[in-house]
Amino acid sequence: MSFDIGDGIDSAVNYILDNFSPALDLVAASIGFVTDGLQNGLLAIPMPVGIAVFALLALWRVSFGFAVFAGLSLALVGQMGLWAAMMETLSLVIASTAIAMIVGLPLGVAMARRDSVAAIIRPALDLMQTMPAFVYLIPAAMFFGLGAVPGTIATVIFSMPPVVRLTNLGIRQVDVEFVEAGNAFGCTPTQLLLKVQLPNAMPSIMAGINQTIMLSLSMVVIASMIGAGGLGNTVLTGIQRLDVGTGFEGGLAVVILAVILDRLTQSLGSKGARLRLPFLKFGLRQPEAKAA
Amino acid sequence: MAFTTEHENGTADGSTKIKLKDVYKIFGEHTEDALGLLRAGKSKADIHRKTGCSIGVNGATFDIKAGEIFVIMGLSGSGKSTLLRLLNRLIEPTAGSIEIDGQDITKMSRKALIELRRRDISMVFQSFALLPNRNVLNNAAFGLEVAGVGELERKEKAMAALKAVGLEGYSESRPDELSGGMKQRVGLARALASEPSILLMDEAFSALDPLIRTEMQDELVRLQAEHSRTIVFVSHDLDEAMRIGDRICIMQNGNVVQVGTPDEIVGNPANDYIRSFFRNVDVSQVFKAGDVARKNQITIIERQGVSAAAALEQMKSRDREFAIIVGRDMKYHGMVSQASLMEKIRSKAEDPYRKAFLADATPIAANEQLSGVLGQVAASAWPVPVVDEEHRYVGAISKSALLETLDRAN
Ligand SMILES: Nc1ncnc2c1ncn2[C@@H]1O[C@H](COP(=O)(O)OP(=O)(O)O)[C@@H](O)[C@H]1O
Ligand SMILES: [Mg+2]
Numbered sequence: 275m276s277f278d279i280g281d282g283i284d285s286a287v288n289y290i291l292d293n294f295s296p297a298l299d300l301v302a303a304s305i306g307f308v309t310d311g312l313q314n315g316l317l318a319i320p321m322p323v324g325i326a327v328f329a330l331l332a333l334w335r336v337s338f339g340f341a342v343f344a345g346l347s348l349a350l351v352g353q354m355g356l357w358a359a360m361m362e363t364l365s366l367v368i369a370s371t372a373i374a375m376i377v378g379l380p381l382g383v384a385m386a387r388r389d390s391v392a393a394i395i396r397p398a399l400d401l402m403q404t405m406p407a408f409v410y411l412i413p414a415a416m417f418f419g420l421g422a423v424p425g426t427i428a429t430v431i432f433s434m435p436p437v438v439r440l441t442n443l444g445i446r447q448v449d450v451e452f453v454e455a456g457n458a459f460g461c462t463p464t465q466l467l468l469k470v471q472l473p474n475a476m477p478s479i480m481a482g483i484n485q486t487i488m489l490s491l492s493m494v495v496i497a498s499m500i501g502a503g504g505l506g507n508t509v510l511t512g513i514q515r516l517d518v519g520t521g522f523e524g525g526l527a528v529v530i531l532a533v534i535l536d537r538l539t540q541s542l543g544s545k546g547a548r549l550r551l552p553f554l555k556f557g558l559r560q561p562e563a564k565a566a
Numbered sequence: 567m568a569f570t571t572e573h574e575n576g577t578a579d580g581s582t583k584i585k586l587k588d589v590y591k592i593f594g595e596h597t598e599d600a601l602g603l604l605r606a607g608k609s610k611a612d613i614h615r616k617t618g619c620s621i622g623v624n625g626a627t628f629d630i631k632a633g634e635i636f637v638i639m640g641l642s643g644s645g646k647s648t649l650l651r652l653l654n655r656l657i658e659p660t661a662g663s664i665e666i667d668g669q670d671i672t673k674m675s676r677k678a679l680i681e682l683r684r685r686d687i688s689m690v691f692q693s694f695a696l697l698p699n700r701n702v703l704n705n706a707a708f709g710l711e712v713a714g715v716g717e718l719e720r721k722e723k724a725m726a727a728l729k730a731v732g733l734e735g736y737s738e739s740r741p742d743e744l745s746g747g748m749k750q751r752v753g754l755a756r757a758l759a760s761e762p763s764i765l766l767m768d769e770a771f772s773a774l775d776p777l778i779r780t781e782m783q784d785e786l787v788r789l790q791a792e793h794s795r796t797i798v799f800v801s802h803d804l805d806e807a808m809r810i811g812d813r814i815c816i817m818q819n820g821n822v823v824q825v826g827t828p829d830e831i832v833g834n835p836a837n838d839y840i841r842s843f844f845r846n847v848d849v850s851q852v853f854k855a856g857d858v859a860r861k862n863q864i865t866i867i868e869r870q871g872v873s874a875a876a877a878l879e880q881m882k883s884r885d886r887e888f889a890i891i892v893g894r895d896m897k898y899h900g901m902v903s904q905a906s907l908m909e910k911i912r913s914k915a916e917d918p919y920r921k922a923f924l925a926d927a928t929p930i931a932a933n934e935q936l937s938g939v940l941g942q943v944a945a946s947a948w949p950v951p952v953v954d955e956e957h958r959y960v961g962a963i964s965k966s967a968l969l970e971t972l973d974r975a976n
Binding site for chain 1: 651654656680681682683684685687688689691692693694695697698699708709711712713756760766
């Protein structure tokens with residue numbers, strides 16, 4: 275006797291399509307609004323300005339050396355004619371990371387507060403992470419058609435688990451004495467969360483966001499298969515035409531974007547990103563008051 | 567009382583501030599069953615085997631008086647921290663009642679409890695628990711901020727609290743820029759800023775090195791003298807407990823085994839567990855001269871008609887080298903030896919007693935710390951007389967009595 279899970283999923287998808295299409299349209303419209311807006315905004319920035327912004331961020335948050343690397347590598351991307359594609363990809367990454375955070379942070383907080391919630395959500399996260407990424411493309415495309423919107427949604431699902439997990443973990447790992455102090459001084463649960471738990475869980479949460487960004491970047495490339503656009507398209511074209519050069523250029527641009535985003539977001543997690551530029555040091559960072 | 571500290575003259579008015587009655591804390595799932603077994607007199611091992619529960623506090627009943635420093639002492643794992651946390655319900659009691667100012671906090675709503683913690687009780691932690699994302703001032707202002715006090719007022723109060731602990735110059739520093747002792751001063755300032763009537767301190771000075779630790783103990787006693795609060799102080803260190811405690815509560819395995827003044831506990835320990843604490847204690851820090859003085863010297867009342875010769879005879883017959891001369895009102899007049907008395911009698915002096923007084927037999931005040939008079943007693947060729955505030959003779963400290971006292975520790 276066989277029980278066909280695939281059939282079951284099919285009919286569930288159809289049921290949702292038949293009964294919830296206004297809701298789906300609303301979701302699609304709002305996500306589309308965000309991604310379109312971001313894309314148009316980023317594409318409107320002239321390439322030299324864009325490169326300069328990245329280099330300055332790298333200088334401020336990471337180091338002089340990394341700023342040089344960012345500037346040169348982005349110039350290379352421009353040289354390969356992939357600047358616009360990269361901005362499209364970046365906008366998808368930003369949009370899906372933002373959505374993953376909006377959904378994921380509260381989920382992580384809820385998990386940290388109640389073991390029962392954690393017990394329910396944890397297996398769902400495992401499932402989301404272990405399911406092959408391509409699988410999300412199918413229902414996303416069925417519900418939302420082709421384009422940036424289903425691409426973003428598939429990306430959100432794939433990339434959300436780290437931010438949820440690490441928010442939960444970060445809050446649970448806050449020193450018990452901090453939590454005791456919060457309670458002992460009369461915090462309400464909300465005050466405890468905002469004044470004690472979240473600030474102290476920040477490094478962990480930022481690590482989660484960093485991982486989410488990295489995962490969403492990898493997923494955005496895959497999502498080009500359902501027309502999400504961006505650098506994924508370049509890679510896809512390379513594959514379809516068996517054009518190694520094009521495929522490699524697309525891949526290289528993805529790697530460059532990944533490295534820059536990784537280093538920049540990591541630097542947000544550490545408290546004092548230090549400007550490692552001896553001759554520019556004065557004035558940019560307040561000298562730390564040293565206690566006698 | 568064994569220890570002269572300013573707070574003894576403070577405002578401890580003896581009224582009950584916190585009243586614990588039959589307070590239990592059982593950790594685990596089936597606490598009801600465990601409580602039943604515990605009350606039925608079953609052993610902890612038995613209860614743990616049957617229910618999986620462990621006993622944190624086993625039926626604590628005692629009062630804490632307003633304005634006193636009440637020390638909870640015991641070995642690690644004896645339930646001190648648990649007992650302390652029951653007082654502000656950071657840990658929920660399993661059974662019993664805890665009254666603060668006559669109000670049973672175990673029956674309080676969450677809201678009332680939060681109000682109580684904001685207004686009346688604050689806490690100081692062993693590892694300071696300063697929030698690393700706030701500067702010193704905002705750490706000190708934390709309790710007030712949580713209570714919704716306006717920015718201006720809370721900064722002012724926090725600044726005053728920092729000033730009280732001598733850290734007004736560090737308000738903008740980050741906690742990780744401070745030394746351990748300074749961090750705990752901030753912890754103290756945070757606890758004082760809301761002007762609570764009760765201060766809970768869990769091994770607050772245990773993480774500090776010995777010198778800083780003593781300094782902080784003195785600081786606490788000083789603060790207490792300036793503004794008397796009810797302080798419940800957890801410590802595993804008897805020296806610390808003796809040094810700052812008005813009364814000490816000794817815990818063993820979740821049981822409260824003795825509550826008393828340092829004197830009562832040292833003088834009359836309830837069991838061997840408590841006695842074992844004194845092995846390393848410096849008793850000269852605990853006792854005062856009056857505690858050790860014994861009335862085993864001959865006293866001679868100086869009055870008309872009793873001749874010095876008769877006194878000398880009395881000393882000889884009882885084989886005593888020295889005698890204390892007192893007035894009818896028992897006031898101390900002086901001390902004589904057989905030799906000095908004999909000499910004056912022989913030389914037919916006018917007032918043989920007075921003339922015979924040993925010149926350097928200066929009496930010690932009864933409330934003087936024993937540690938402060940060790941040298942004098944050791945160097946003296948005779949027992950050193952001890953007098954009370956009204957100069958009445960209370961006894962004398964002989965070298966042998968002193969050694970015996972010091973030896974009690976070992
Ligand atoms: N949350 C808890 N769950 C289970 N057992 C606990 C818990 N907290 C404390 N205990 C147990 O209660 C006993 C007393 O602990 P504690 O009050 O921390 O002792 P102390 O402060 O005197 O070192 C110990 O045996 C400890 O293992
Ligand atoms: Mg403890």
